[in-house]
Amino acid sequence: MPTFSFGEDTLFFEESGEGDPVVFLHGLLHRNWMQARLAERASENFRAIALEFSGHGRSTSVADPKKYSLARFADEVRALLDHLEIEKAVVHGTSLGANVLVEGLPRFPDRLAGAVIEMPVLARGATIAMALFKPLAFTLDHTGPVVRALHRLASPIPRSNPNLAILLDLIPANPRQAASVLWGLIESTEETDLGIFSSLDVPALVIAHPHDPLHEFNDSVELAAALPRGELLEARSMLELRFAPDRLWPRVEAFYQRCFETATGDS
Numbered sequence: 001m002p003t004f005s006f007g008e009d010t011l012f013f014e015e016s017g018e019g020d021p022v023v024f025l026h027g028l029l030h031r032n033w034m035q036a037r038l039a040e041r042a043s044e045n046f047r048a049i050a051l052e053f054s055g056h057g058r059s060t061s062v063a064d065p066k067k068y069s070l071a072r073f074a075d076e077v078r079a080l081l082d083h084l085e086i087e088k089a090v091v092h093g094t095s096l097g098a099n100v101l102v103e104g105l106p107r108f109p110d111r112l113a114g115a116v117i118e119m120p121v122l123a124r125g126a127t128i129a130m131a132l133f134k135p136l137a138f139t140l141d142h143t144g145p146v147v148r149a150l151h152r153l154a155s156p157i158p159r160s161n162p163n164l165a166i167l168l169d170l171i172p173a174n175p176r177q178a179a180s181v182l183w184g185l186i187e188s189t190e191e192t193d194l195g196i197f198s199s200l201d202v203p204a205l206v207i208a209h210p211h212d213p214l215h216e217f218n219d220s221v222e223l224a225a226a227l228p229r230g231e232l233l234e235a236r237s238m239l240e241l242r243f244a245p246d247r248l249w250p251r252v253e254a255f256y257q258r259c260f261e262t263a264t265g266d267s
Contacts, residue, residue: 011080
């Protein structure tokens with residue numbers, strides 16, 4: 001099982017394929033199964049790497065909210081690149097992973113050949129996020145036995161289908177630890193100042209979809225406009241790229257390729 005050390009933690013990742021590296025970042029309380037189908041497609045032409053953040057999946061999990069923040073997760077991405085001795089990668093983050101990438105863009109732009117920012121939660125979505133995540137964290141803190149029982153009931157179900165695995169991930173094995181991740185993000189996350197991206201020279205593809213108050217479409221439109229090399233790709237729904245990616249995937253894959261061609265030309 002491929003792992004690396006980050007401070008006192010052990011972080012899990014998977015990789016497949018060969019070529020230029022594309023790193024996939026999963027959503028909140030998920031694990032890298034969330035990106036399995038995209039990583040599988042990417043591995044046909046790229047080196048696909050899928051990280052599991054601390055507090056998620058098979059990586060170290062500690063029930064301490066102070067351990068979890070977007071800045072911490074961004075540092076874990078950079079540490080993964082260091083561990084694999086990757087000079088530059090395209091990083092593709094979804095939901096939480098998208099916000100981690102937004103945090104990482106100004107922190108280590110020199111390590112990014114490109115960024116795919118899929119469904120970020122920004123200014124407009126933040127209000128909804130608080131309205132959803134605070135009650136969820138409270139519920140996980142106080143209904144641990146019930147959630148653990150549900151997890152045990154779901155555990156025998158095979159995870160051979162990545163789409164089913166995505167849904168089963170929503171029942172945490174350790175509800176108090178999952179609550180700690182939520183509380184940590186609630187307490188540490190501040191509104192993103194889009195002005196910090198004005199001089200950022202990193203190609204960025206922002207993927208958004210309408211009719212979702214959490215991953216609010218206009219937030220993504222403004223982010224794409226604020227990024228000097230940003231472009232917007234509209235999905236039909238939050239599920240399209242996970243469950244029916246054939247329409248969007250050629251655009252995403254072409255973006256990966258352009259990023260590496262540009263990076264080679266600049267070097």
